[in-house]
Amino acid sequence: MLLTRRATYRHRRNTGIERQRFEEITTIRRPFKAAAPTKEGPRANRDIRVPRVQLIDESGANRGEVSINDALSAAEEAGLDLVEISPNAQPPVVKILDLGKLKYANQKKAAEARKHQKTIEIKEIKMRPNIDSHDYEVKMKAVRRFFEEGDKVKLTLRFRGREMAHMELGMQLLNKVREETATIAKVEAEPKLEGRQMMMVLAPR
Structure with missing residues (x-):
């Protein structure tokens, strides 16, 4: 009877150690998820997440208040981007334009401003x-x-x-x-x- 109890104890102990080792081996750690990079400049296209907007088309005409889906469709038809130009307005004002050209123009203005800045010595x-x-x-x-x-x-x-x-x-x-x-x-x-x-x-x- 004593031998049977010892054998049972050894069996349970060995089983527990093997289970622990198995769990340690098979544990998969989730990789650290880095924060999404912050985009610079105004929101554009699918990043504009509001139901309705005030739309200015590519010619500068005010198309009035429309749904965001209609505004995105209009920008897509024109082959341009939908850019939020007045995010604090109710509803936000968006315009159909070339986002690449807008960024280039803004960078050029910033470069000109830096060039004309003089450090006073x-x-x-x-x-x-x-x-x-x-x-x-x-x-x-x-x-x-x-x-x-x-x-x-x-x-x-x-x-x-x-x-x-x-x-x-x-x-x-x-x-x-x-x-x-x-x-x-x-x-x-x-x-x-x-x-x-x-x-x-x-x-x-």
């Missing part, structure tokens, strides 16, 4: 408090050119040795620059002293 002009007239004119010519190009100008005066005892010379020089450029520039940062340097920032008008 801060150009630094360094002077000495006792700068001579020739060097001053050369520096001022550069200052005016920077303003014409739309850039800001940071004027930096550096004092050496005994020049620190005559800070008023630096202030007089910066005020002179301010007055000579008053019609084309404005002061963005008033003159201030940092260590042995006096600085002022001008921006084009």
Whole structure:
């Protein structure tokens, strides 16, 4: 009787282990489902999921309120796309047009806008408090050119040795620059002293 119970226990134990191994082998894991990519631009064709729309045909004529199926059929007959141009209207306004040409035109406009955008830079002009007239004119010519190009100008005066005892010379020089450029520039940062340097920032008008 004891032998029979032991044999039964071993049989059940072996059967359980085999079943566990079988389940581990035959378990199929579902692959991770990536999120669907987000489409850019307006909704078009079958992506327009509303029952009724206000239809503008390929010639620009207002066809009034129609079902989405009728609008899709009209676009298909014209060999063009149905594009949603006013999604917040009630009902949404759609137009029959060439979606490829629309995307190309939008990309071209964006490229033109980027081309005409200019990054404003801060150009630094360094002077000495006792700068001579020739060097001053050369520096001022550069200052005016920077303003014409739309850039800001940071004027930096550096004092050496005994020049620190005559800070008023630096202030007089910066005020002179301010007055000579008053019609084309404005002061963005008033003159201030940092260590042995006096600085002022001008921006084009």
